[in-house]
Amino acid sequence: MRTRLSICLKKARFPSEAAALLAPRTASIALRHYRCDRCGLFHLTSRTKGKRVARPGQ
Template sequence: MRTRLSICRRKARYASEADARAAASAAPFVLLPYACDRCGRFHLTSRTKGKRTAPAQRS
């Protein structure tokens, strides 16, 4: 699915997937990084339907 330009402009942009993953790990809910086809950088999304997520880690 193509990212709308108005959405891209509102979201935080990360230079690398690693930077986006680091920001996602600090969030209190599941966020996934994705490469934006508009700006060429990475954004975070909370949409997880049909996508693989990492299994929950046990303490």
């Protein structure tokens, strides 16, 4: 699914995957990073529908 431009503009942008991986460490919810198909940078999302999520300890 393509990211809507209005959503892309509202989200925080991270220039690298490494920077995006460091950001959610202080969050109270589980976040994952993804490369945006609009801007080419990385964003964070809490959505997991349709995504394989590793369970803790695996």
